[in-house]
Amino acid sequence: MSRRTKTLLRYTLLLLIAAISIGPFLWQLSTALKGAGENIYSVPPSFLPAEPTGGNFTRVGEVLPVWGYVWNSVRVALATVVLNVVGASLAGYALARLRFRGRRAALSVFVLALLVPGEAVMVALFLMMRSVNLHDTLVAVVLPGMVGALNVLLMYNAFGAQPRELDEAAMIDGADAWQRFTRVALPSVKGTVAVVAIFAFMGAWDDFLWPLIVLSDPANYTLTVGLEYLRGTFVGDQRLIAAGTIIAVAPLIALFFSLQRYFFRGVNEGAVKG
Amino acid sequence: MTALAPAVRRRAPRMQGAATPWLFLAPALAAAVAFSLYPFANTVLLAFTDARTLSPGTFTGTDNFVRMVEDHRFWLALRNGGLYVLGVVPPLVLLPLLLALLVRDKGPGVGVFRTLFYTPVIASAVVVGLIWTWLLDSRGLVNGTLQALGAISGPVPFLTDEYLLLASAMLVTVWKGLGYYMVIYLATLDRVPKELHEAAQVDGAGAVRRFLVVTLPAMRTTMALISVLSAVAAFRVFTEVFILSGDTAGPGGRDITLVMLIREVSSGLDGNVGYASALSLVLFALTLFLLLAVLRLQSGASAPGRAGAAGRGRR
Secondary structure, eight states, rough: OOHHHHHHHHHHHHHHHHHHHHHHHHHHHHHHHSOTTTTTTTOOSSOOOSSSHHHHHHHHHSOOOOOHHHHHHHHHHHHHHHHHHHHHHHHHHHHHOOOOOTTHHHHHHHHHHHHSSSHHHHHHHHHHHHHHTTTTTTHHHHHSSSOOOHHHHHHHHHHHHSOOHHHHHHHHHOOOHHIIIIIGGGGGGGGHHHHHHHHHHHHHHHHHHHHHHHEEEEEEGOHHHHHHHHHHHHHHHHHHHHHHHHHHHHHHHHHHSSHHHHHHHHHHHHHOOO | OOTOOHHHHHHHHHSTTTHHHHHHHHHHHHHHHIIIEEEEHHHHHHHTTTBBTTTOOOTEEEEEHHHHHOOOHHHHHHHHHHHHHHHHHHHHHHHHHHHHHHHHHHTHHHHHHHHHHHHHEEEEEEEHHHHHHHHSSTTTTTHHHHHTTSSSSSSOOOTTSHHHHHHHHHHHHHHHHHHHHHHHHHHHHHHHHHHHHHHHHHHTTOHHHHHEEEEEHHHHHHHHHHHHHHHHHHHHHHHHHHHHSSSSSSGTTTTHHHHHHHHHHHOSTTTHHHHHHHHHHHHHHHHHHHHHHHHHHHHHHHHHTTTTHHHHHOO
């Protein structure tokens, strides 16, 4: 095979797979932009809307409080990010850089927590939230994911990889643990902090099962649960469902396109998350 | 141990109060105990009771497990989980490796392709499920295209046939997972020494042969890791089947998965929390078995910077 044919073959394959990866999103966007007068079931299918309209995006906001769901998801995701970044970096630093009795026991708590899948404790978690009257609140949505054990271990690894000398020099200069953490250690693990923040955001924004279980009042729904509700309520109207899914996925795609390298890094650092 | 530690080390305790490390650990430790370990312990206890959502229940021994063995839906869920593993693991081990090989070498626009291949990973399973529900609808794009091509006379019942629905959900899982595992392969491919390829080339090995004798053996650990990761995820599948079936678990509920069953049994004010907990323990046992395999793999082939390496550096 000549070099030229090889390149041609390679790019043909690349284009084909790109079409398979992105095509479904584009088809959904196309459906969302088709007006009520346009037949979305035509055979053969028409890929481009004849008269693109944003009407479905307005209409989906009228039939359901979609923008309220967006706001709920934003609050849940931001709270999850802040709690994970703060909780995981504090704990990771203590485990990697402070010496104390019980360090190993503390470390094993996080490893054990990592082995318990969320799906296996959701029933008990729901009972817990009920017993403290937090069920059907956004607080209950956030709490179980507030500090992921995996994130603690990621930060522990990042701090552990720093040269000891940095810490020891600061110690000799009389810096206490808090000062060493904020001024010496934290600034040099920004990359891992970004990975933790991005994956916490994505996890919270995309989560479905737990909010589905713990939320019951439609006013409290997050976007994913709201989308499922939308589907159940307006089973026939694919245009509205399409508009809703575009609203849900667009912010993440924007985030991904601007911060790609952290997404790729995160996959490898957290492969065990599955 | 203290006697052997160098002077610098012994100074550490003086620089921090005894409570300091625990203050640092408090939020994360509280979360791990309150939202993982405690609920897990509670799940174990509840599994041996007849607890309901609103009543704590009494000890009933192994009743829940006896009931499980007699519950045909439990066996259906196990069967579907097994089918799911068989259906998604091979494509998720092989296809991402091919994708990784396609986007590994530099070339115009290759970085863009890498980004595009990863896009399905970031979308929520709900969004992805709804997109494919519409694609596979009896009047959706796939059936429309097949009909326009004259390949079929009536629509293919992707979402209403017991087995086709399960296969469709697997397709969605594979489609969404390809980019994720591709990135894992890319990292491993970076670590294959170039010299090995060059040596094989000098020996006259063609591209296919070099792939078989150099690349594939170097990928073995990663392939095993991905098999286990995707198998764990397959047993825990919920959203894809839930969304594609429209919350019905398919015709006659025959496409139910273990997580769907747990949710259904436990929901409502009279939910059978005890039985759902027993089912949760089965799910836990299945995933624990596979996760332990992963941990073994990772400590065996630990890359620099992983927990094992960091731990060694400090001893």
